[in-house]
Amino acid sequence: MQITLFDHIAGAYYGDLRMDDSIVEQIVDHTEETWQPDRRDEERGSNTRQGKVAEEIVEQFFLQFLEDKIAMKSYDDIRNDDFEKHAPFDFLIWKKGTVDIKPIVASIQRDIDNTPNNFVHLSEYTRRLCKDANVKIAEVKSTQIREDLKRNSGFSGNYEDGNEVRKLINEIKSKDDIFCYPYFTRSVSSRDYSMEDYCQLAKQQENSLNPFTGEKLRKMVLELEVIHQCCDVFIRVYLDLTAKRGFIIGWLGKEHLLDYEVRLKRMPKRGKSENALYFTKKLSEVEGIDTLPELFEEGLAVYASPYTTNFYHCKTDCKYIRNVKWEELKVFTSEEQARQDGRYTKRCLNCFDNRGDYDGES
Numbered sequence: 001m002q003i004t005l006f007d008h009i010a011g012a013y014y015g016d017l018r019m020d021d022s023i024v025e026q027i028v029d030h031t032e033e034t035w036q037p038d039r040r041d042e043e044r045g046s047n048t049r050q051g052k053v054a055e056e057i058v059e060q061f062f063l064q065f066l067e068d069k070i071a072m073k074s075y076d077d078i079r080n081d082d083f084e085k086h087a088p089f090d091f092l093i094w095k096k097g098t099v100d101i102k103p104i105v106a107s108i109q110r111d112i113d114n115t116p117n118n119f120v121h122l123s124e125y126t127r128r129l130c131k132d133a134n135v136k137i138a139e140v141k142s143t144q145i146r147e148d149l150k151r152n153s154g155f156s157g158n159y160e161d162g163n164e165v166r167k168l169i170n171e172i173k174s175k176d177d178i179f180c181y182p183y184f185t186r187s188v189s190s191r192d193y194s195m196e197d198y199c200q201l202a203k204q205q206e207n208s209l210n211p212f213t214g215e216k217l218r219k220m221v222l223e224l225e226v227i228h229q230c231c232d233v234f235i236r237v238y239l240d241l242t243a244k245r246g247f248i249i250g251w252l253g254k255e256h257l258l259d260y261e262v263r264l265k266r267m268p269k270r271g272k273s274e275n276a277l278y279f280t281k282k283l284s285e286v287e288g289i290d291t292l293p294e295l296f297e298e299g300l301a302v303y304a305s306p307y308t309t310n311f312y313h314c315k316t317d318c319k320y321i322r323n324v325k326w327e328e329l330k331v332f333t334s335e336e337q338a339r340q341d342g343r344y345t346k347r348c349l350n351c352f353d354n355r356g357d358y359d360g361e362s
């Protein structure tokens, strides 16, 4: 596969991919279509194949451009279910040389075994392991490059022409979205469902939201979305399957995607009165894929309990916070961020000491 990097976009010409059609068929056989149960088998097959092509491009990009910085493992390499169950993510990624991935893989396989239905749900234990080791859970979202995008950017179909391709990419970035699914509901029948409606629904389901209204409620709901969202990183890929071309448009971390500026979007489902709900941001806001290693340059995440003192912790299994429910645990992306909160000003002696780099502070 030939991949070039231009303007922080990865462009791939993938020629004839060695794709295992039997795997695609297996997935199609087992896929429960939550979104469009009316879709025919062929259509599901081309969607699954499209997803696999996109994953392959991302994997090849990591190997060719970021091999010395990022290590990765695909969900397909981890899964032990004969492709029977719905995948909760596509890749694990981490800073090369920093993580023993085996316990995390084993934990995910246990989660798959323990899933009673077809929708694998990562356990709190697995998510804590990933968080503590700074392993990011990534999802690749792929879309076919539509004719209107080609037409509006004046694209003639020549992917060798750098200027034409740039215009096409700009058109995609200005028109399309990056998105994820909401936690509290994924579809509504109302035509004018708003973020306020969604916040009220969240309030009905989550007692801890009771005291809040208005802006504060919206903020708290979005915090819960970040906590419940299992994927840390979303990677966006656009494909032209006929021309065998693919473009990695960029990535966004979940905290950025689900920040205060996020929009709730309704999409009519074909042939139904229901609307699918998404949280979206414009693709123009994504980060270039070559900047992905920056994810691992920040300080390690730290944690704090909402019930106790002003200490923050670097391990979620520290004896002082391990009984705090995952949803209630405060998570900061760095020590600096915890201190900026104003309340959590001190390192926990217990877990920072055990980490071996305690610098005597606090």
Ligand SMILES: [Zn+2]
Pocket (backbone or CB within 6 Å): 312, 313, 314, 315, 318, 319, 320, 321, 348, 349, 350, 351, 352
């Ligand atoms: Zn601690």
